[in-house]
Amino acid sequence: MxxxxxxxxxxxxxxxxxxxxxxxxxxxxxxxxxxxxxxxxxxxxxxxxxxxxxxxxxxxxxxxxxxxxxxxxxxxxxxxxxxxxxxxxxxxxxxxxxxxxxxxxxxxxxxxxxxxxxxxxxxxxxxxxxxxxxxxxxxxxxxxxxxxxxxxxxxxxxxxxxxxxxxxxxxxGGTEQKDSMTKITGKSEATAEQMTAYIKAKNGSVAQSVLDMIPLYLSEGEAENIRGDIAFAQSCLETGNFTFSGSAVELSQNNFCGMGVTQNGETGNSFKTPQLGIRAQIQHLKAYANTTKLKQECVDPRFDLVSRGCAPYVEYLGIQENPKSKGWAAGAGYGEKILKILDAIKETGSSQAGDGSPKPDETKKDDDFKEYLITTTCDVLNIRSGAGTDNKVVGAIREVAGKKNKYTIVEEKNGWGRLKSGAGWISLSYTKKVAASTGTTFTPYLITTTCDVLNIRSGAGTGYSVVGAIREVAGKKNKYTIVEEKNGWGRLKSGAGWISLSYTKKAS
Ligand SMILES: [Zn+2]
The missing domain is CATH 3.40.80.10 (Peptidoglycan recognition protein-like)
Structure with missing residues (x-):
């Protein structure tokens, strides 16, 4: 669509x-x-x-x-x-x-x-x-x-x-999508060790060159955010577990997915190196899986022939199973066959002892670091692209004295802190730690306005529309209860909306 x-x-x-x-x-x-x-x-x-x-x-x-x-x-x-x-x-x-x-x-x-x-x-x-x-x-x-x-x-x-x-x-409406389908986009679940163990078990005389290229499925897949383990399972299917028996292509073509073999008798595409062959396969899978642009240069000669995003799931790679009758292959149950192989690959490693390979999704860096809030102790603090003054200035935190915002630090390095916003790094020498103040610990308080007319807005900021106003006669100020604060704005208990706290003072 x-x-x-x-x-x-x-x-x-x-x-x-x-x-x-x-x-x-x-x-x-x-x-x-x-x-x-x-x-x-x-x-x-x-x-x-x-x-x-x-x-x-x-x-x-x-x-x-x-x-x-x-x-x-x-x-x-x-x-x-x-x-x-x-x-x-x-x-x-x-x-x-x-x-x-x-x-x-x-x-x-x-x-x-x-x-x-x-x-x-x-x-x-x-x-x-x-x-x-x-x-x-x-x-x-x-x-x-x-x-x-x-x-x-x-x-x-x-x-x-x-x-x-x-x-x-x-x-x-229309194509009801099941929960249980397997997305082609994303990170591999099987490891290179599992794929190696699987292919050795299926094909005792598998070529060393095939074993050597297995990690390329993962790295090339990661480069395009396509599951390399799915590509490898597909290669196992297309090449008869890399025996190439009964296959239209041979090992030397570096074509491990039957690319370009659209009818019997054709020999299909050839690629200069195994890496380029695998890259083309990954890119071809991506053409089916989603509509995101390629990150690397396109080496898939058939990329433009695919209706982009027509098969986000492995199950839909078979034309007969695809709701739009599009797909990689015409044979019945093509996707199911790939998934059966993928399941077997994933079981291979899990039953073996000592498979300590880390899950690709986990980064240890952030896990044990407890993020915390800071305010700056100067009016302008540079934000840099990395932890240190030799990194480029990419922005700055500018504060009005007496009104400091809080920022979350999610990583520390050499006295520098990385901002949760993704904006960059700041020197922690010009900051101090502060306690979180939002939510549960907030105590409502009373204010009076310091001006005659104060706008009430639908949210905390002038970007929100005016929904009313507090109008006071000089010398006769009413008290209002603030039940929440956000960025210098206060929410009125009445439910009327938000007011800027700059034009108020606390009352008792
Ligand atoms: Zn919501």
């Missing part, structure tokens, strides 16, 4: 740099919970560090604004405790739906509702992302399903004309 029109205004602050689309397993639906539109939200999240974000905002007229790249992690469903066993920021895409309100704007109000255009565009965007990343309908869930939060409010109460049931039906 064609991509919906997407406006991009990426936030430089509010995301974790990951550059890995293979991480995407879930799509989480939210509502904005305030009255701003998609563009205004996108601009606000791009304006400064907020400690929260989403990949997309879907607006009142169906317009779509993107704030964080799919490959990177947005901070949309993080929590201290979860209802969902697996879905997290790290393996999901977050979509925020803009919302209207006809009365009370409290979180538990039944006055929130969606515009038809917002719902339709959110469905279209979700379906597009599902197909692009092979996310099944069962993995499209609400923020509510992840943490229990009443979000998206109209899809938790289901008391307006738009219900969650209807949304799920709409995205499930």
């Amino acid at each position: 064609a991509a919906p029109k997407i406006e991009k205004l990426l936030t430089p602050y509010n995301f974790t740099n990951k550059d890995n689309a293979g991480r995407i397993k879930y799509i989480v639906i939210h509502y904005v919970g305030a009255l701003g539109g998609a563009e205004a939200n996108c601009k606000y999240y791009a304006s400064k560090y907020l400690g929260a974000s989403a990949h997309y905002f879907v607006g009142f007229n169906g317009e779509v604004w993107q704030s964080v790249e799919d490959e990177d992690i947005a901070w949309h469903c993080g929590a201290s405790s979860y209802k969902h066993a697996e879905c997290r920021n790290s393996n999901s895409i977050g979509i925020e739906m803009c919302v209207r309100n006809k009365g009370s704007q409290s979180a538990e109000s039944k006055d929130w509702y969606f515009e038809e255009a917002t719902v339709n565009a959110a469905i279209e965007l979700t379906k597009y992302l599902m197909q692009k990343y092979g996310v099944p309908a069962s993995n499209v869930i609400r923020h509510h399903d992840v943490t229990g939060k009443i979000c998206p409010n109209p899809y938790v109460y289901n008391s307006t004309k738009h219900t969650w049931d209807a949304f799920k039906k709409a995205i499930s």
Whole structure:
């Protein structure tokens, strides 16, 4: 399906740099919970560090604004405790739906509702992302399903004309995708040792050159975020476990996937080196698996012949099983045959002792480091691309004296700290550690305004729309209760909205 029109205004602050689309397993639906539109939200999240974000905002007229790249992690469903066993920021895409309100704007109000255009565009965007990343309908869930939060409010109460049931039906329409399918995009699960053990067991006289090239399946796969173990299993199928008996190609062609053998009697493509042959196979798989651009130069002579993204799953590589009747091979059950081999490969290593190969997804660096919050002790602090003054300045934290924001450090090196936002590194000599203050420990307090008219906005920042105002007669100030703080803004207990705390003072 064609991509919906997407406006991009990426936030430089509010995301974790990951550059890995293979991480995407879930799509989480939210509502904005305030009255701003998609563009205004996108601009606000791009304006400064907020400690929260989403990949997309879907607006009142169906317009779509993107704030964080799919490959990177947005901070949309993080929590201290979860209802969902697996879905997290790290393996999901977050979509925020803009919302209207006809009365009370409290979180538990039944006055929130969606515009038809917002719902339709959110469905279209979700379906597009599902197909692009092979996310099944069962993995499209609400923020509510992840943490229990009443979000998206109209899809938790289901008391307006738009219900969650209807949304799920709409995205499930047509080609129902099963949970159990195997995505071609992503990281290998089998190791080179397992593949080597498997092929030796199946083909006692396997050529040494074949054993030598097995790691290339993993490295070439990783380069394009395609599962190299699936490619290897496919090669086992196409070459008769590298015996090439009954195969149209021979070992010297470096063509391990029957590429170009479209009818009997053809000899297929040849490649200069095993590496190029494997690279072509990986690229050809990628052509089927998704619509992401190639990272390396294209060496697959048949890449452009593929209808991109028509087979996100191994199961769909067989034309007979593919809902669009497209695919790599015509024979019945082609994908199932590959998966049977893949399962056998994965079992090979697991039954052997001493297979201590690390899982590819784990980085030990961040695991034992406990992230913490800091504020700066100077007005302007350079952000650099690495830990040290010999690295390039890529930005700066600028603070107004007396009003310091908090930043999260996720890694330390030589007295430098890496910012969680992905912006870069700062010298820790100009910072001090501070305690986290949001959420559970917040004590509500009273304020009076220090001006005659103070705007109330739908969110914490001038990027949100004005929804009202506090108007006071000089000399007669009312007191208001602040129940939450964010970036110098305070949320009114009344549910009316947010006010800038710069124009208030604490009252008793
Ligand atoms: Zn939410």
